[in-house]
Amino acid sequence: MTGALSHIRVLDLSRILAGPWASQTLGDLGAEIIKIEKPKVGDDTRHWGPPYIKDEKGQDTDDAAYYMCANRNKRSVAIDMASEKGQALIKELVKDCDVVLENFKVGGLKKYGLDYDSLKQIKPDLVYCSITGFGQTGPYAKRAGYDFLIQGMSGLMSVTGHPGDGPEAGPVKVGVALSDVLTGLYAVIGVQAALAHRDRTGVGQHIDISLLDVQVATLANQALNYLASGVAPGRLGNAHPNIVPYQAFATSDGHMILAVGNDGQFAKFCEIADLSDLADDPRFATNTARVENREELVPILSHAILKKPLDWWIQNLEAAHVPCGPINTIDRVFEDPQVLHRDMRLNLPHDKAGYVPSVGSPLKLSQSPVTYDSAPPVLAQNTQSVLQNLLKLSDDEIKTLNDQGIIQV
Numbered sequence: 001m002t003g004a005l006s007h008i009r010v011l012d013l014s015r016i017l018a019g020p021w022a023s024q025t026l027g028d029l030g031a032e033i034i035k036i037e038k039p040k041v042g043d044d045t046r047h048w049g050p051p052y053i054k055d056e057k058g059q060d061t062d063d064a065a066y067y068m069c070a071n072r073n074k075r076s077v078a079i080d081m082a083s084e085k086g087q088a089l090i091k092e093l094v095k096d097c098d099v100v101l102e103n104f105k106v107g108g109l110k111k112y113g114l115d116y117d118s119l120k121q122i123k124p125d126l127v128y129c130s131i132t133g134f135g136q137t138g139p140y141a142k143r144a145g146y147d148f149l150i151q152g153m154s155g156l157m158s159v160t161g162h163p164g165d166g167p168e169a170g171p172v173k174v175g176v177a178l179s180d181v182l183t184g185l186y187a188v189i190g191v192q193a194a195l196a197h198r199d200r201t202g203v204g205q206h207i208d209i210s211l212l213d214v215q216v217a218t219l220a221n222q223a224l225n226y227l228a229s230g231v232a233p234g235r236l237g238n239a240h241p242n243i244v245p246y247q248a249f250a251t252s253d254g255h256m257i258l259a260v261g262n263d264g265q266f267a268k269f270c271e272i273a274d275l276s277d278l279a280d281d282p283r284f285a286t287n288t289a290r291v292e293n294r295e296e297l298v299p300i301l302s303h304a305i306l307k308k309p310l311d312w313w314i315q316n317l318e319a320a321h322v323p324c325g326p327i328n329t330i331d332r333v334f335e336d337p338q339v340l341h342r343d344m345r346l347n348l349p350h351d352k353a354g355y356v357p358s359v360g361s362p363l364k365l366s367q368s369p370v371t372y373d374s375a376p377p378v379l380a381q382n383t384q385s386v387l388q389n390l391l392k393l394s395d396d397e398i399k400t401l402n403d404q405g406i407i408q409v
Contacts, residue, residue, distance in 0.1 A: 003030020004368035008195065011090070011097040012036065012074065013081075013114070015043040017147070017177055018131050018211065019103040020070040021184030026099075026191065027073030028361045028370045034097070034386055035071065035377070036090060039078040039408035042379040043067055056354040063352075068376045070184075072348060072358055075374075075382035078408035085406045087112050089391065094123050096390050098198075099191055103131040106141045116206045125204040127194040129187050135210035145211050147177040154179070154215035159222050162237045171235065183214045244290035245269075245301055248327065254310040258301075259323040263287060268320045273304045348375035380408040 008031040012023040020035075020043070027033040037043055049064030077093075080086040091113070094100060100119060102109060109115045116128040130136060133145010151157050151173045161172035190207040198204055216223070225233050225241055233241050238257075240246035245260050260266045263286055267279040278284050278300070283293045290297055305313065310326060317324040328336065334345050346358040361370040387393045387407070401407045 002368075002371050003028070004365065005192075006030035006032075008032070008099065009097045010034065010099040010101055011093055013090075013100065013102040013104070013109070014131065016045055016103065017070055017180040018183040018187070019101055020045075021181055022129070022131070022187035022191070023074065023101055024070050024072055025184065025188045025361070025363075028363065028372070030368070030371060031099075033074040034093065034382075035074040035076050036081065037076055037078050037379060039080055039380065039405065042076070042078070043071070045070075046379065053350070053353050053356050055352050061352045062379070063376065068356055069359070071376035073371075073373050074377055075386055076377035076379055077383045077386045078380035079383075080406050081112050081114065083406050085401065085404070087114065089387070089401075089407070090114060091119070091122060092391050093386075094119050094126065097123070097126075098195065099127045099129065101129045101131075101187070101191070105144060106130075106132055106136055120204060123204070125198050125202055127191060127198060127204050127207070129191050129194075129207040129209060131183060131187055131209045131211075133211050135213060136208045140212070147179045147211065148173055150179040150211040150215050154212055155219060155222075156215055159219075159233050159235060159241075161235045163235045169235070179211045179215045182218050183209060183211050186214050186217075239294070239298075242291065243287060244294050244297060247298075249302055249305040251305055251310040251313055252308055255327050256305065256310055256313050257325050257327060258305075258317075259325075261323060265322050266290070269317065269322050272316050272320055272322070273301070275300070275304055346372060348372055350375040351378050351381065383407055383409045 005026060008026070010023055010026055010031050010033050012019065012033050012035045014020055014023065015037075023033045023035070035043075045067040046063050048066040050060070051065045052060035053063050053065060053068055055061050079089050081090055100116075102114075107115070110118070116126075116130070119128060120126050132141070133150065134140035134143055152171070156179075157171035157173055160174060162169045187207070187209050190209060194205050194207055221242060222233050225231075238248040243261065245258050245266075248255050248257055258269070260269060266284075266287075270276050270279040278297070282289065284290050284297050314324055314326065326332075333339055339345065342360070342364075344360040344362075346360050347355040348358050350356040356375050358372070358375065363370050384398055387398055393401075398407070398409060402409050
C-alpha cells in the first residue's frame with residue numbers, strides 16, 4: 001500500500017453509505033481497510049439494484065452499482081459477529097488495527113462486546129468512530145436515521161425546491177444522499193484528527209458523528225442568514241438567497257447557469273446582453289441592490305437571455321470571464337473533457353466483471369497521491385488471506401470456522 005495513510009489499518013464494521021464513504025476515502029489515501037461483512041449476505045447495498053455490475057459475458061453479477069460507489073480499496077472479510085467465535089475473531093483483528101469505524105444504532109454493538117468501551121480495554125490507543133443518525137446522546141439518540149429523513153429534519157429540504165404554492169412547488173430532497181456523503185467526509189476528518197492526537201499523546205478516543213449534526217452544520221450561509229436576521233429562509237428554486245443574478249435561465253434552445261459573483265461581472269454581463277444601462281441603474285448597480293430588487297431585475301434578464309442560444313451565451317460570457325455553464329445530464333458529465341482530464345472516470349480490474357467503472361477521488365496530492373489498488377471486493381474475497389496473515393490461522397482452522405458458518409471464504 002502507498003499513500004499518506006499507508007501506515008494505518010482500519011476495521012470497517014459499517015455498511016450502506018456514510019460509513020463506507022468514509023472508509024473508501026481513507027482507503028484512497030492509502031489506509032488498509034478490512035471490511036467486515038455478514039456471511040452469505042454482505043453489505044445491504046450489494047443488493048440495492050438494479051442496476052447491477054455486469055460480468056464479462058454481459059450478465060448481472062451479485063453486486064449492485066450502489067455498492068460499487070463506496071467500497072473500492074477494501075478487503076472483504078465475512079464474519080458472523082452475532083456468534084461468540086465471530087466476536088472473538090473481530091476482537092483479535094482489532095488488536096492489529098488503528099481505527100474501528102461503525103454505523104450501528106446507539107448501543108447496538110455493546111451486546112457483541114464490540115462497542116468502544118469494550119474494545120479500548122484490549123486496544124487502549126484505539127480510534128473508534130461511530131456514525132449514527134442523531135448522535136450518541138440526546139432525546140433522539142435511539143432513533144434510526146436515514147438520509148432522506150435527515151434532509152427533511154435538518155431544514156435542508158425547506159430551502160430546496162421551487163417557491164410558492166403551484167403544482168411544481170414544495171420541498172425537494174437533493175438528488176444524491178448528500179447527508180450520508182457529507183457525514184462520511186466529516187468522519188474522515190475526525191479520524192485523521194484523532195490519529196494526529198494519538199500520535200502526539202498515545203491516547204485513543206471515541207468519535208461521535210451524527211447525520212443530523214452534519215447536515216445542520218452544512219446549512220452554511222442559510223443557517224447564518226437565519227441566525228443573523230431571525231427570518232427563516234425559504235425555497236428559491238435555482239436562485240441564491242444572497243447573490244443576484246445567480247440562478248438558471250432559459251435560453252432559446254436550453255438552460256444556462258449564470259453565476260455573477262460581483263458587480264464587475266454584472267457590468268460585463270450587461271454589456272454582452274445589450275443591457276448596459278442596468279449596470280449604472282442604482283436599483284441594480286450593486287449586489288445588495290440587486291438582491292433587494294430581485295423581482296424587478298430577473299424578468300428583464302430572463303427576457304434578454306431567451307433571445308440567444310445556449311452556446312452563444314457560453315462562448316461570449318466565458319470570453320468575458322463571466323461565470324456560466326450548461327446544466328449537464330450525468331451522461332454528459334462523464335464525457336466532459338475537463339472531467340476526463342482530471343481522471344474522474346475510472347475502470348478498475350475486477351474478479352468477476354473483468355473491469356468495473358468507478359468515479360475518481362477529487363483529492364489531488366502532489367507528494368502522496370491517491371491510489372486505486374483494488375475494485376470493490378466480491379463478498380468474502382479476502383477472508384482467508386486476512387485471517388491467515390493477521391491472525392495466523394491455519395487452513396484447517398479456517399475450514400472448521402467456514403464449516404460452522406462463523407466465517408465465509
